[in-house]
Amino acid sequence: MATSVLQTVLLVLALLLCISSAEYLTVDSFINHSQSYDGGLCVNLVEPCGYTCSEHTIQTKDGFLLGLQRVSSSIVNLELQSAPPVLLLHGLFMGGDAWFMDSAKQSLGFILPDHGFDVWVGNVRGTKWSHGHVSLSERDKDFWDWSWQELALYDLEAMLRYIKSETSSKVFVVGHSQGTIMSLAAFTQPDIADLVEAAALLSPISYLDHITSKFVLNLVQMHLDEVSFSSLIQIYVNLILEVSYIKIFFTGTWITGNTSIKHEEVFCFPFLLFFSAFTRPRLIIDDIYAVLSDILTNIIDLACDGHVDCSDMLASITGENCCFNSSRVDFYLEYEPHPSSLKNLKHLFQMIRKGTFARYDYGSLKNVLQYGQTKPPSFDLGQIPESLPIWMAHGGNDALGDVIDVHHTLSELPSKPNVLFLENYGHIDFLLSTRAYEDLYGNMIRFFKSCGMSRSS
Ligand SMILES: *[C@@H]1O[C@H](CO)[C@@H](O)[C@H](O)[C@H]1NC(C)=O
Ligand SMILES: *[C@@H]1O[C@H](CO)[C@@H](O)[C@H](O)[C@H]1NC(C)=O
Numbered sequence: 176m177a178t179s180v181l182q183t184v185l186l187v188l189a190l191l192l193c194i195s196s197a198e199y200l201t202v203d204s205f206i207n208h209s210q211s212y213d214g215g216l217c218v219n220l221v222e223p224c225g226y227t228c229s230e231h232t233i234q235t236k237d238g239f240l241l242g243l244q245r246v247s248s249s250i251v252n253l254e255l256q257s258a259p260p261v262l263l264l265h266g267l268f269m270g271g272d273a274w275f276m277d278s279a280k281q282s283l284g285f286i287l288p289d290h291g292f293d294v295w296v297g298n299v300r301g302t303k304w305s306h307g308h309v310s311l312s313e314r315d316k317d318f319w320d321w322s323w324q325e326l327a328l329y330d331l332e333a334m335l336r337y338i339k340s341e342t343s344s345k346v347f348v349v350g351h352s353q354g355t356i357m358s359l360a361a362f363t364q365p366d367i368a369d370l371v372e373a374a375a376l377l378s379p380i381s382y383l384d385h386i387t388s389k390f391v392l393n394l395v396q397m398h399l400d401e402v403s404f405s406s407l408i409q410i411y412v413n414l415i416l417e418v419s420y421i422k423i424f425f426t427g428t429w430i431t432g433n434t435s436i437k438h439e440e441v442f443c444f445p446f447l448l449f450f451s452a453f454t455r456p457r458l459i460i461d462d463i464y465a466v467l468s469d470i471l472t473n474i475i476d477l478a479c480d481g482h483v484d485c486s487d488m489l490a491s492i493t494g495e496n497c498c499f500n501s502s503r504v505d506f507y508l509e510y511e512p513h514p515s516s517l518k519n520l521k522h523l524f525q526m527i528r529k530g531t532f533a534r535y536d537y538g539s540l541k542n543v544l545q546y547g548q549t550k551p552p553s554f555d556l557g558q559i560p561e562s563l564p565i566w567m568a569h570g571g572n573d574a575l576g577d578v579i580d581v582h583h584t585l586s587e588l589p590s591k592p593n594v595l596f597l598e599n600y601g602h603i604d605f606l607l608s609t610r611a612y613e614d615l616y617g618n619m620i621r622f623f624k625s626c627g628m629s630r631s632s
């Protein structure tokens with residue numbers, strides 16, 4: 176067929192181009208890239224704005240080493256020991272930097288310290304600000320064997336326990352997107368909920384079966400997560416997020432609608448995967464060529480097929496954001512996106528397909544071994560203590576946190592959370608809106624203060 180001949184020609188051309196730029200082809204350079212932020216989040220983003228910031232490393236029960244930053248304001252005369260601690264939980268493909276990406280006046284990571292809070296910035300496993308694992312390397316397949324369920328039950332738990340031990344106080348929690356999935360799942364566990372003073376959930380998610388994000392729905396329909404060469408897709412997920420020039424291709428050009436992409440940037444993409452598979456021998460699979468032609472040359476086309484306008488990639492994923500400042504995209508892309516695991520994406524796709532808020536589904540047989548039952552156990556929102564104060568903000572244009580799904584979550588909670596609905600907000604506005612303080616964070620801070628900022632311990 177003409178298309179397959181054309182594809183072959185393009186692939187050979189791309190191979191030649193890529194070989195001539197060998198720097199793209201080693202896994203080491205990706206891993207080096209991911210660790211190239213000397214000095215961490217404090218030095219890079221927080222201290223330059225005049226805030227006090229300290230770096231902490233904590234260990235989860237399953238051996239991951241997470242970075243945690245403590246931020247306080249120099250303009251507030253603050254007795255740190257009496258300021259209420261707040262933990263910030265970023266979303267998928269983001270890290271703790273997400274809370275400092277907006278202008279200083281609109282970033283929650285700066286606003287909260289200015290209002291007298293003792294701010295702790297969480298970074299989940301696998302992100303650039305986490306510090307690996309006690310025994311596994313990032314190159315090990317097992318390093319990536321987790322989903323949001325481990326982020327909830329191990330990462331969040333470890334963060335809360337550490338902050339409680341440092342401050343002798345229960346902790347206010349703020350989550351965005353995946354940060355809210357983690358929170359809602361973790362709060363169903365009484366011993367974790369007991370560490371929390373109150374929670375603010377931005378674009379809260381527990382059910383995902385009504386998402387309207389066409390890009391995501393197309394990916395889900397392709398069942399990429401269910402095919403046998405999943406370890407290769409894991410590399411794909413990691414590398415896509417790691418390599419800065421692909422990053423710019425994959426997000427930047429589409430966010431800005433600037434389609435003047437260098438050809439080699441597009442064509443090198445499949446070969447990166449190919450060569451990286453060989454430098455990670457444990458992950459080599461037999462049908463690598465099939466993968467190349469089936470997925471790598473078509474994935475973007477497919478995901479953008481039909482009615483998704485990929486000239487505005489961000490909106491096609493997150494929904495139309497009312498207040499996103501696109502002239503700051505270059506700055507955002509210096510830090511985002513962060514890596515995540517393929518298993519995490521699979522788990523999210525399971526939620527979309529099945530409409531459940533449950534543990535990872537391994538398939539009936541393995542579920543029995545893992546959980547002692549054929550279906551994965553649900554996270555029962557009804558178990559979240561009624562006494563735990565919750566505030567939520569969600570948006571009418573949010574393609575990932577759909578209004579129907581948010582109401583489903585609300586209907587299962589024993590308590591009646593304070594809910595702020597912003598008609599014109601998309602998924603990213605909750606983090607990066609140019610009016611975030613006026614629209615959102617002021618309201619959230621009043622809620623936290625109304626919770627008494629009690630000094631329970
Ligand atoms: C990665 O970093 C290590 C140590 O900093 C260095 O020895 C190595 O040459 C780097 N590799 C690449 C491909 O940049
Ligand atoms: C698109 O990107 C190219 C290359 O990076 C740049 O020269 C050009 O000015 C950009 N165009 C717009 C409209 O931003």
Ligand SMILES: *[C@@H]1O[C@H](CO)[C@@H](O)[C@H](O)[C@H]1NC(C)=O
Pocket residue numbers: 278500502503609
């Ligand atoms: C958008 O970002 C640019 C560059 O940082 C800034 O100059 C401009 O004031 C911002 N616009 C708004 C509405 O915040």
